[in-house]
Amino acid sequence: MTEEMEIFERIETALLRRNFQALKAMTAEMNPADIAAVMTDLRPEQLLLFFRLLPKDSAAEAFVEVDGDVQVELIKGFTDAELKSVMDELFVDDAVDLIEEMPANVVRRILRYTPADIRRTINELLAYPEDSAGSVMTVEYVDLKPEMTVRQAFAHIRKTGVDKETIYTCYVVDKNRKLIGLLSVKDLLFADHEDTVADIMETNVISVDTLEDKEVVAQAFSKYNFIALPVVDKEQRLVGIVTFDDAMDVIEEEVTEDIEKMAAIVSSGDNAPYLRTGVFTFFKQRIVWLMLLMVSSTFTSLIINGFENSLSTCLVLTAFIPMLMGTGGNAGSQASVTVIRSLSLGELRFNDAFRVIWKEIRISVLCGLALSLVNFGKMLLVDQLLFKNPDVTWTVALVVSLSIILTVLVAKFVGGLLPILADRVGIDPAVMASPLITTTVDVLSLLIYLSIATAVLGL
Amino acid sequence: MTEEMEIFERIETALLRRNFQALKAMTAEMNPADIAAVMTDLRPEQLLLFFRLLPKDSAAEAFVEVDGDVQVELIKGFTDAELKSVMDELFVDDAVDLIEEMPANVVRRILRYTPADIRRTINELLAYPEDSAGSVMTVEYVDLKPEMTVRQAFAHIRKTGVDKETIYTCYVVDKNRKLIGLLSVKDLLFADHEDTVADIMETNVISVDTLEDKEVVAQAFSKYNFIALPVVDKEQRLVGIVTFDDAMDVIEEEVTEDIEKMAAIVSSGDNAPYLRTGVFTFFKQRIVWLMLLMVSSTFTSLIINGFENSLSTCLVLTAFIPMLMGTGGNAGSQASVTVIRSLSLGELRFNDAFRVIWKEIRISVLCGLALSLVNFGKMLLVDQLLFKNPDVTWTVALVVSLSIILTVLVAKFVGGLLPILADRVGIDPAVMASPLITTTVDVLSLLIYLSIATAVLGL
Numbered sequence: 023m024t025e026e027m028e029i030f031e032r033i034e035t036a037l038l039r040r041n042f043q044a045l046k047a048m049t050a051e052m053n054p055a056d057i058a059a060v061m062t063d064l065r066p067e068q069l070l071l072f073f074r075l076l077p078k079d080s081a082a083e084a085f086v087e088v089d090g091d092v093q094v095e096l097i098k099g100f101t102d103a104e105l106k107s108v109m110d111e112l113f114v115d116d117a118v119d120l121i122e123e124m125p126a127n128v129v130r131r132i133l134r135y136t137p138a139d140i141r142r143t144i145n146e147l148l149a150y151p152e153d154s155a156g157s158v159m160t161v162e163y164v165d166l167k168p169e170m171t172v173r174q175a176f177a178h179i180r181k182t183g184v185d186k187e188t189i190y191t192c193y194v195v196d197k198n199r200k201l202i203g204l205l206s207v208k209d210l211l212f213a214d215h216e217d218t219v220a221d222i223m224e225t226n227v228i229s230v231d232t233l234e235d236k237e238v239v240a241q242a243f244s245k246y247n248f249i250a251l252p253v254v255d256k257e258q259r260l261v262g263i264v265t266f267d268d269a270m271d272v273i274e275e276e277v278t279e280d281i282e283k284m285a286a287i288v289s290s291g292d293n294a295p296y297l298r299t300g301v302f303t304f305f306k307q308r309i310v311w312l313m314l315l316m317v318s319s320t321f322t323s324l325i326i327n328g329f330e331n332s333l334s335t336c337l338v339l340t341a342f343i344p345m346l347m348g349t350g351g352n353a354g355s356q357a358s359v360t361v362i363r364s365l366s367l368g369e370l371r372f373n374d375a376f377r378v379i380w381k382e383i384r385i386s387v388l389c390g391l392a393l394s395l396v397n398f399g400k401m402l403l404v405d406q407l408l409f410k411n412p413d414v415t416w417t418v419a420l421v422v423s424l425s426i427i428l429t430v431l432v433a434k435f436v437g438g439l440l441p442i443l444a445d446r447v448g449i450d451p452a453v454m455a456s457p458l459i460t461t462t463v464d465v466l467s468l469l470i471y472l473s474i475a476t477a478v479l480g481l
Numbered sequence: 482m483t484e485e486m487e488i489f490e491r492i493e494t495a496l497l498r499r500n501f502q503a504l505k506a507m508t509a510e511m512n513p514a515d516i517a518a519v520m521t522d523l524r525p526e527q528l529l530l531f532f533r534l535l536p537k538d539s540a541a542e543a544f545v546e547v548d549g550d551v552q553v554e555l556i557k558g559f560t561d562a563e564l565k566s567v568m569d570e571l572f573v574d575d576a577v578d579l580i581e582e583m584p585a586n587v588v589r590r591i592l593r594y595t596p597a598d599i600r601r602t603i604n605e606l607l608a609y610p611e612d613s614a615g616s617v618m619t620v621e622y623v624d625l626k627p628e629m630t631v632r633q634a635f636a637h638i639r640k641t642g643v644d645k646e647t648i649y650t651c652y653v654v655d656k657n658r659k660l661i662g663l664l665s666v667k668d669l670l671f672a673d674h675e676d677t678v679a680d681i682m683e684t685n686v687i688s689v690d691t692l693e694d695k696e697v698v699a700q701a702f703s704k705y706n707f708i709a710l711p712v713v714d715k716e717q718r719l720v721g722i723v724t725f726d727d728a729m730d731v732i733e734e735e736v737t738e739d740i741e742k743m744a745a746i747v748s749s750g751d752n753a754p755y756l757r758t759g760v761f762t763f764f765k766q767r768i769v770w771l772m773l774l775m776v777s778s779t780f781t782s783l784i785i786n787g788f789e790n791s792l793s794t795c796l797v798l799t800a801f802i803p804m805l806m807g808t809g810g811n812a813g814s815q816a817s818v819t820v821i822r823s824l825s826l827g828e829l830r831f832n833d834a835f836r837v838i839w840k841e842i843r844i845s846v847l848c849g850l851a852l853s854l855v856n857f858g859k860m861l862l863v864d865q866l867l868f869k870n871p872d873v874t875w876t877v878a879l880v881v882s883l884s885i886i887l888t889v890l891v892a893k894f895v896g897g898l899l900p901i902l903a904d905r906v907g908i909d910p911a912v913m914a915s916p917l918i919t920t921t922v923d924v925l926s927l928l929i930y931l932s933i934a935t936a937v938l939g940l
Contacts, residue, residue, distance in 0.1 A: 247726035267706035
């Protein structure tokens with residue numbers, strides 16, 4: 023962190039002093055990702071100057087790495103020549119990402135300075151549905167013919183490989199471009215120069231369909247540890263590849279979205295960093311669930327009003343409502359979050375529902391007993407003896423403790439079950455996390471508590 | 482999913498019918514990761530038989546992929562010869578992971594059948610602190626000498642590369658094994674055979690220290706898109722590399738731990754799948770926070786008791802306590818979770834504290850106003866008119882609505898600030914998520930609500 027800021031300050035001062043030699047020297051040694059980090063923090067008027075001083079190749083890479091608004095900033099300032107040269111340097115899939123994020127007027131300008139053939143590919147890629155494998159794949163891969171010898175394969179890689187995203191996994195296609203095998207550069211290096219590709223290629227290829235959900239694609243990477251995964255169309259023809267670094271980005275995105283959903287936030291999809299996200303965007307992301315949950319808690323008010331007489335005769339009961347609801351909510355979200363994560367890691371499926379419920383029941387019995395025992399002791403020792411609260415009789419303590427056991431039981435049952443059901447009916451389980459569970463459990467725990475109270479205390 | 486289960490059933494029946502030819506044919510085509518998935522579901526008595534029928538190479542790979550308990554199961558059944566051959570096949574870093582997970586008696590047996598030199602390396606690796614780069618790195622990498630020609634480099638890779646985890650990034654070390662550069666196989670392929678390594682190597686190498694936190698290492702991968710990252714000791718000597726697939730595993734682990742912490746679960750570290758984790762383990766993971774939070778909610782009870790008289794004179798107020806606390810909790814965790822995620826993605830640092838607070842304040846004003854307006858209308862229309870609750874006067878509605886605004890404000894302030902403070906003082910921000918925030922906000926919102934009530938209603 024500190025080091026980064028140091029570098030940033032040195033660059034900023036160099037910009038102010040117009041010490042371009044120093045800047046060129048510094049940036050020549052820097053990694054594009056770090057250059058991007060600097061650009062994100064530069065003031066607009068410095069940004070373009072800085073970008074023009076960058077080494078050509080890392081300039082393009084850095085351009086890909088920075089946030090959308092910085093890209094717009096830059097493109098606005100670009101001369102047509104500059105825009106063209108950047109577009110030439112970009113990988114097609116990066117160009118597509120760029121175009122998807124840019125405002126229409128900028129897009130038009132970008133496309134005007136993109137070579138016709140690239141533009142055609144871009145339009146093809148833009149046609150794939152959002153979140154599909156097709157939308158995250160790159161079309162820059164190395165393909166080999168089965169009849170090539172290893173020597174020819176190497177020649178082919180040297181000829182075509184320079185601007186491919188990865189050359190380390192090569193894909194073997196027949197005349198109809200059907201994917202029939204793959205071959206790693208490692209296999210090639212250890213093979214005899216006169217072997218043919220067909221002899222040594224791996225024929226049992228794991229590939230994904232262009233329309234496959236990109237989250238599933240990303241999971242395949244963490245399962246199989248591939249460098250790249252081939253993407254094929256309905257006719258098994260190779261149309262592109264997804265590389266591990268793009269898969270990593272997808273995973274990061276998906277995780278952020280899950281975590282947001284778990285916290286009752288309507289995920290915006292684009293993962294702009296916190297400080298670059300507007301107050302109003304946050305408001306829209308957050309108000310929806312806050313409103314829903316607030317209104318839905320009308321039920322709890324109704325229940326309490328319904329038991330008004332019982333409560334008025336034994337007011338001390340109200341003092342433990344927050345504790346009961348809190349415990350229920352926490353117990354419930356513990357269960358739901360555990361199940362949700364297991365679902366998204368593919369460790370659980372609907373068939374396991376009963377095993378989950380049975381497990382959660384046993385856990386909740388253990389937790390419930392421990393909690394209610396401690397609570398019983400605490401109420402008698404702290405509330406009654408220490409704080410001399412005469413209303414806290416041992417029967418009240420009993421009522422509260424019993425309610426805790428049942429509440430935890432119900433909470434973990436609901437928390438364990440809802441996400442699996444949601445997953446089954448095609449709702450994202452993450453939505454079934456804490457807040458929704460809490461509100462459900464609130465109602466149930468209140469009913470349990472007040473019914474037990476009226477029964478035991480005969481109110 | 483269905484396809485996986487289909488394969489599993491075909492294998493299981495083949496095992497029961499002792500149709501070994503069919504099994505060999507099936508497994509020959511399968512990816513080790515898929516074989517591992519099958520093994521996890523097989524019954525113990527079938528497991529060993531199945532494993533013995535596997536092709537030698539994928540057997541070892543599958544062995545690495547399966548869960549710890551299956552590995553123990555297998556090792557117990559292994560003949561010494563089998564154990565030895567598996568150990569020979571393993572990468573050293575996988576052997577280390579294995580040994581770290583196994584019970585002591587199994588470990589002794591494993592080490593007995595590990596070649597002495599490997600055993601030495603294993604012990605060295607075991608010495609690195611948990612969660613350090615050293616603990617996740619592999620020592621099987623390709624190193625080159627600066628004076629080698631490209632031709633010699635290729636020869637060296639062919640000679641030593643077979644059992645390296647990756648050959649695609651080679652590391653250049655001087656006579657003291659100091660890391661002085663790196664070279665990708667791509668660079669080598671596009672270079673002239675007579676160039677020397679020193680001529681074409683990348684000298685600006687990003688490396689990590691053996692003691693660096695593995696989470697930081699993983700972040701470097703998603704930032705720089707490396708295939709591998711070199712690990713050096715205090716004297717800048719190359720001691721190992723971390724590969725992208727190991728980094729992906731680290732990221733998955735860290736995310737699970739964060740999510741668990743956010744849900745008041747004490748993370749166990751080992752990420753055994755849900756169905757393979759014991760009830761008692763879950764109990765231990767969950768009871769700690771449940772207990773703490775339950776006991777801490779003594780404060781809320783005390784507050785309510787303190788205002789007992791005010792409440793008794795206007796009992797309807799109690800009906801809205803759950804709604805207020807719920808809204809406060811949700812508003813707070815929305816803020817905390819957003820900030821926590823930004824921190825773990827490295828988008829925020831302590832210096833941003835004030836910008837975060839200022840942003841959260843503005844968000845909470847928007848949310849608070851919207852919520853309180855809707856609530857005001859709802860109380861008058863639903864509670865008063867619809868449910869004819871005479872106690873819900875417009876002053877009561879006013880009190881509740883005012884409390885909502887202040888509660889949301891406080892909630893988002895606390896939720897935004899606590900994680901950053903925690904991060905600053907070296908506590909994992911994730912612990913500052915929902916439950917802890919909620920309990921804090923509960924107390925504050927109660928105080929706000931009941932003070933406003935007593936003031937406005939003059940209780």
